[in-house]
Amino acid sequence: MTTPASPSPTATPSPSAAYSSSAPFPGPPVRVGLVGAGPWARTMHARMLAAGPETELTAVWARRPEAAREVAETYGARAAASYDELLGSCEAVAFAVPPAVQAGLAVTAARAGRALLLEKPLGPDLDSARALADAVAEAGVVSQLVLTKRYHPATRDFLARAAGLEVTGARSCYLHGGFLGGDLATAWRLEHGALLDLGPHLLDLLDTAAGPVVSVRGTGDPRRWIELTCEHAGGAVSQASLSGAVNLPRVRTRVELFGPGEELVYDTAGLDHEECWPVLRAEFAAAIRAGRSTEIDAGRGLRLQELLEQALPR
Template identity: 75%
Template sequence: MLADALYADGPVRVGLAGAGPWARAMHARMLAAGPETRLTAVWARRPEAAAETAAPYGAAVAASFDELLERSEAIAFAVPPAVQAELAVRAARAGKALLLEKPLAAGLDEARALADTVAESGVVSQLVLTKRYHPVTRDFLRRAASVRVTGARSCYLHGAFLGGEFATSWRLEQGALYDLGPHLLDLLDASVGPIASVRAAGDSRRWIELTCEHENGAVSQASLSGSVRLARARTRVELYGEDGEVVYDTAELDHEECWPVLRREFAAAVRTGRPTPLDAARGLRLQELIARAAA
């Protein structure tokens, strides 16, 4: 009955900004799958790429970002961080709900401007922190809440920066701290406790180590790299304390289970006007931690 009431006006009409590999592999496919959302249109700076992304789902190709806004009640972003920061501000001011990628922006000032605009406009925002929508991740965070953590070790490693369609210019320039860091910092901040300080060693484009001190006195370590040859991406968080250990490992995690949860929760947030905790303000928090590490 609640679902019927939420979608009495039909699925949420979502426009997609971007037509790169992530837009094709995830955003377009997820939003078009419904039933809570409908992919209405795609806009990209290369019209031919937008047409290729839209065609399998019968979505329109918007000739401009303004046209995308007119066709949609929510906008999903699959563009580089610097582009997202600019366009998402325009969308928020137009009253559109936002499905945002991480990091929010290329820099802290732009991320703060976006988060402030979202708050001032009163629009719903939500972050695509993929792993957060998987039942295994949520079970890990529930278990973590029941233990007193003394220290933690974690890693997020893959070889996507070595070549292929995800070795995009912004990822190669800014490296793992900006691409993978939001995921791992979010998990450590949520499972160990709020991070009070973070410092880094290494090269974000090759291998970078983060040391975090948490408000509760715990210390955690995070290893990040997109430039190591592995058979598959590796994400692991190990929590240690007087109550024993709690381990989170994505080796057997099927990411296809994330998309229906993400879509359903975003659509519900749009219809109710109540965002989840994974909103632009959370994105700003993660960007602040990245900025501290980069400094």
């Protein structure tokens, strides 16, 4: 799952808050079913999909029926009695569940011909991620990753500017204290740590901004602090510091690129992450109607999972 950037993940804003869009969407809204009813499902997936106009939240299914019913009623959807019922009510499925759960259920949805809105990482390990990516490719369905930062205009501006740079080295960090307690201190995060949860974000940015990563190695404990060293195809070397178990007043995400020219810095401290969701929703719906995934798809998720596997401390 993606780590929420907002400081109040338990709040459930109005479905229309910060999600309205005045741009006309060609054709009827995409009917999306949601799997999961936890804090991230409530505060991001459900309200984003229900806000439209590009999507319509049709049904919610979770292992806890009462939780699914609460989310569904809040956003004008219905609670599905089973996963099969959910699949029968929609043309796309969004997942807001732990990686091990997503990896299995998403394969079933792909084989049923449903488009997929997937969390990162794709699965708890490389084998499960590859099985999911293979199922998506074999079924020919549209897929898209919730790599939150990729949908913010500031991130896209940073990556566009980075494309014109000669990068010699880079350093980056993604740090917060969410694993110390609260909604983010979930079982899978506490087991796997920051590498699987936060690593996809930084590896995606470094792989895109500094050139394709050809090797990565990690040191430390992913449950406390892990340091990654990446070598890039163009000769650049980068560092990434990851932790979800440090006491900070707010999330700290930063990427610095260095080379013969001026440094280029990307910092999320001043970004409003609410700007990401309308972009994500619109691009997912447009990809479904066009029958063609964006570059941020299950294939990209598999690429990141391969890097995560390399980075595991041995």
